[in-house]
Amino acid sequence: MKLRLSSRLLSLALAITLPLALSPARAAAPLAPIRIGMIDGLSGPFANAGEAVVRNISYAIERVNARGGVTLPDGKHLLQLSTFDNKLGVEDSLVQFRQLTDERIPFLIEGNSSAVAAALIDAVNKHNQREPDRRVLFLNYSAVDPTLTNEKCSFWHFRFDASADMRMQALTEAIKADTATRKVYLIGQDYSFGRQVAKAAREQLAAKRPDIAIVGDELHPIGKIKDFAPYIAKMRSAGADAVITGNWGNDLTLLVKAARDAGFKAKFYTFYANSLGAPAAIGEAGVGVVRAVAEWHPNAGGNPGSPSDAYYQAFRQRYPQPKDDYLYLRMQVMIDMLAKAIEKAGSADPKAVAYALEGAQYQSAFHSATMRAQDHQLIQPLYLMQMQRADSGGIRFDNEGSGYGFRTERFIPAEQTALPSSCRMQRPPR
Structure with a gap:
């Protein structure tokens, strides 16, 4: 009888103390990252261009994450990049897009082919209409065919490069x-x-x-x-x-x-x-x-010690090899504007983020830009x-x-x- 009572007391003590012991760990668990999927050529004759994009996007994401990531009502979320090699082909891009949607990645980025971008705009439009609970927002960093923000303009597509x-x-x-x-x-x-x-x-x-x-x-x-x-x-x-x-x-x-x-x-x-x-x-x-x-170049700062110089030198410190020396400012602008739009929307829902991006402004110590709401073309x-x-x-x-x-x-x-x-x-x- 005494043993049975002790067992009951032990069970009761564990029932009370175990949740208390676990709650700090549970509170400290990191929140799910906000995923960005890059579809571009990472093999073949233009692999060097795709690799340069990966470096630049990774660098931009690192800078956002270094300040804590993206703040949402439930706390701070880090950004996370996943890459999908399309070999710079349209059909391969559509295959990779299906993989991206299967993984429920809400943000798609691409840019090294306007033909691919046109196909992805169509694919995103159809996917979002068919599956409104799994929408995707397409952010374009380099595909500059003017038709993409004219005849083929889409609510789900934003271009961050000049046409x-x-x-x-x-x-x-x-x-x-x-x-x-x-x-x-x-x-x-x-x-x-x-x-x-x-x-x-x-x-x-x-x-x-x-x-x-x-x-x-x-x-x-x-x-x-x-x-x-x-x-x-x-x-x-x-x-x-x-x-x-x-x-x-x-x-x-x-x-x-x-x-x-x-x-x-x-x-x-x-x-x-x-x-x-x-x-x-x-x-x-x-x-x-x-x-x-x-939209910018390393010597644009004009004077030694300018904010432009400091930005470029930080990139070179991160990627010191001469072969890696190509910095796309527009990709930093794109990731920064995405992060701020998610915070403004209070959600990573693609529709809410798209509305938050319309008319959004970017301002740094040496560069400014506005996302034109009419056609989702960045003006810089x-x-x-x-x-x-x-x-x-x-x-x-x-x-x-x-x-x-x-x-x-x-x-x-x-x-x-x-x-x-x-x-x-x-x-x-x-």
């Missing part, structure tokens, strides 16, 4: 002022983005410099050309004194290498000559003649840059240890980069 038309406007303003340019050759990748770049170049040059002759206009298979020497020979034969290209990744690097090897002296007006091996490939031949356009400043030797003065940072960097030639305020949109967006009820 091809916006970038081309910056380039053609420089060409307009360059009276020595008389013959222009257009070359690009044969997919939606490359075709849009050529279309924008033709239209804008006709309006701004009708005296310029377009002496070549061709598209090449994306990621398939190993030797661009025949294309450079055509440019030389046509008497081109300037080349406009939207090429990126290895298609840009190999193009400018071929120009350098052939001693081709024309000016190159590019979207991406400041990135991914291009400066080293261009080398001395690019000094003073190669231009690129972006652009820089037109000219390539120079790092030791020429005014170049504090070179690119990828190449000895060459870029100097601001023209700063275009945000309001001057904005273009009209034909978007007629259908929005779900709040």
Whole structure:
């Protein structure tokens, strides 16, 4: 009887004390992370571009998580990145999108192909209509075909890069002022983005410099050309004194290498000559003649010790290898704006976050931007840059240890980069 009573007392004591002992551990358990799924090319000829995106997104997420993550009513949640390799193909992207939705990841990011982005917009629209309890929000960091925020605009898609038309406007303003340019050759990748770049170049040059002759206009298979020497020979034969290209990744690097090897002296007006091996490939031949356009660049700060310099130097400390030296400010902007929109919405629900992003503003010590509600196109400043030797003065940072960097030639305020949109967006009820 005494033993039975002792057992009962022990059981009662455990019933009282065990929850108390476990409650601190239960309270300290981390909250579920907010997941972001990246679908992009992580293998194949453009793997270097995909790897650069992973570094930049990871860095942006680390910065948000270092300040505690995202605050929701139940506490702070960390952001978490998952990657899905689409080999830069549309069909592979749709397969990876199904995997992403199976894992119930609410935020999709992609950008290194406008063709992929167009397919994903359609897939997201259909998925969200079919499964409203498992919606996905698509954040686009680099797919710049203007149709994505015009004819194909979607409530579920936001673009954080300038469109091809916006970038081309910056380039053609420089060409307009360059009276020595008389013959222009257009070359690009044969997919939606490359075709849009050529279309924008033709239209804008006709309006701004009708005296310029377009002496070549061709598209090449994306990621398939190993030797661009025949294309450079055509440019030389046509008497081109300037080349406009939207090429990126290895298609840009190999193009400018071929120009350098052939001693081709024309000016190159590019979207991406400041990135991914291009400066080293261009080398001395690019000094003073190669231009690129972006929302920011490492030498944009103007003065040593500026907030812009500090931001870039922190990235270089995190990724010290020269091959990793390419920082996309727009990806930091995208992750920061997403985090703040989640907090404003008080939820990671894609619909609530989308409404919170509309009209949202970004402000740092050296950059500002606004997400235009009409078409979900980010409006931000652009820089037109000219390539120079790092030791020429005014170049504090070179690119990828190449000895060459870029100097601001023209700063275009945000309001001057904005273009009209034909978007007629259908929005779900709040």
